[in-house]
Amino acid sequence: MSVMGKGRLEAFSDGVIAIIITIMVLEMKVPQGESVAVLRPLIPVFLSYVLSFLYVGIYWNNHHHMLHATTRVTGPILWANLHLLFWLSLFPFATGWMGQNYFGLSPTALYGFVLLMAGIAYFILQHAIIASQGPDSVLRKAIGSDWKGKLSPLLYLAGIFSSLFSSWTAQAIYVFVAVLWLIPDRRIEHALRQTPS
Amino acid sequence: MSVMGKGRLEAFSDGVIAIIITIMVLEMKVPQGESVAVLRPLIPVFLSYVLSFLYVGIYWNNHHHMLHATTRVTGPILWANLHLLFWLSLFPFATGWMGQNYFGLSPTALYGFVLLMAGIAYFILQHAIIASQGPDSVLRKAIGSDWKGKLSPLLYLAGIFSSLFSSWTAQAIYVFVAVLWLIPDRRIEHALRQTPS
Amino acid sequence: MSVMGKGRLEAFSDGVIAIIITIMVLEMKVPQGESVAVLRPLIPVFLSYVLSFLYVGIYWNNHHHMLHATTRVTGPILWANLHLLFWLSLFPFATGWMGQNYFGLSPTALYGFVLLMAGIAYFILQHAIIASQGPDSVLRKAIGSDWKGKLSPLLYLAGIFSSLFSSWTAQAIYVFVAVLWLIPDRRIEHALRQTPS
């Protein structure tokens, strides 16, 4: 039995995610001077902001769908959710460090590490919800094989290791994973359509 | 069929817009010294803050009315909405750069570019909603000829080009577009009043 | 007829006010060094933060009660509300400048000016709501003579003028007004209790 309304968990998560996605832009410091040239060092910062905006947007979107398929909020779900928010909260730092160092090796590896940990946290949250729903879990049916969720951590790991010699390979992998998730995922939508709401 | 409640899309958008409108003020750095004179360099920063506050307020207001005329949230609507929020999230940066450089040419052009992209993103979102509503779209009827929505991007373009030789002409155009939108727009309100809610 | 739900206006205002009250604390910069002595210059910053926290808390509280007595949201109410949020958004700046200059004369006057403008904006919003409610306005009955609302701007003005020669007199006045509002105001609560909800 849950004593927490799903609504407040959604509202709090939305609040934190909305703040994360917005304060990331503060790492793009307003430059001194008014010539177009002063914007040039900001290009990598901007590009890493775009990538992180996409990732946080994808997390918000998936989080939303996942909670839609959730009926009750238990203690483990609540803490698994805070754990996910914790790793998401490190996006502004990891994004800023990577952007301000032109996608250097260590920052690129750290960025991949934060992506990896957020992916794992999402996986844990998903399984906490499934566990709470018992054998007839709507979410378990909805995610099916969950190949994206299982493949992504492996790709993040590949990104982290490749960042040791080529940060561009790592970037390409991170962008590839984002695109993978951007392609509409009709699984949960489909499963829910079957269910009378 | 949508699996996303309109409420959560509204709440998330409200959260992001509320944060954008509030962190813009952080670009107005607290000055060193306590004489009134130290406030003088902040006047352009303040004026650009006022202009951006108006623009973000207008976007929030229009976004609200548009979603009011929306019945279901589809994948394309969701991403078109995030796309709009992305360009709005660049307002603090563009505002800060313009204000700190006394409305210099390049910052004024960049500000116009962000206005333009936000306007285009709003247009795309509007059409994603209309497309989801089919031939009897309430929103399509509500926006009518949408002359403001079509004229604004042209005016932003005019602002960007005029900023190449006179940033004050560009500013005047940006202020003019804001005033255009501030004048109450009874179209959507009127169409909705006809509809039993 | 209003096309805006009161809920979304409340949610947006709550969001902005929550952000304002929280980012004010960012003006209290983490000091260099670990001795207790480095905290000393922060004492005025802390005190001005406490005062502003109280003011924003009072505004949030009163805003909440006022909207509770509001049934529909019109265009003028919406813009009067954004106007109030605009002046509230200047609290972090005014608070930071006053605190970092040990309650110097100009910063104290500016702080009073922001208080004054927020007070006037609140007054305008209140009257926009009353106007929308017509002759049987619940809010008009609820506020009664509104002596606090009418006295406060005069006291802020007194504070601004006294700050020209004694910033401590001005501070005392600002604190006095805050205390005045902190004393429970049973007017609206009372009027609402009469009304079946």
Next chain:
Amino acid sequence: MSVMGKGRLEAFSDGVIAIIITIMVLEMKVPQGESVAVLRPLIPVFLSYVLSFLYVGIYWNNHHHMLHATTRVTGPILWANLHLLFWLSLFPFATGWMGQNYFGLSPTALYGFVLLMAGIAYFILQHAIIASQGPDSVLRKAIGSDWKGKLSPLLYLAGIFSSLFSSWTAQAIYVFVAVLWLIPDRRIEHALRQTPS
């Protein structure tokens, strides 16, 4: 009789807590340079961020459960809640100062002081709610002996005093209290399960 919906108090508190938990990460400044070595000075900042994230998460969680057992919001509850939010809003400052000074003595003591004051504020809020509920208070039954709530302030005090000679002892105490609260607390959940909702 209350004139404030519980929903808006929850929403505002969620907003403030979401912002606090997220802006704390801004104290972890993006370092200059791209070698792994530049991250080393950030380790204590990161650790203190983790601890504070846990504490704020615990407060959010407990606050949520407490309000769940609350039926009406009175003036004293509202102000006791703002008082709690005030002390929570000092977490980013206290966390940043402690982390940037490698858990030095004074910063560790100040951190404990903020923990203590937040604990006391929580206690006051709890009793304001119980007082408003009268002799049959659901919350009073739910919290039972409230041994955690009574023990925590004593442990914070012990932490503050021990920080005068060993900041590591103080840290151990702060971590211990957090762990104490992390252990699921079935009291309120249990009491609520008895009540038809």
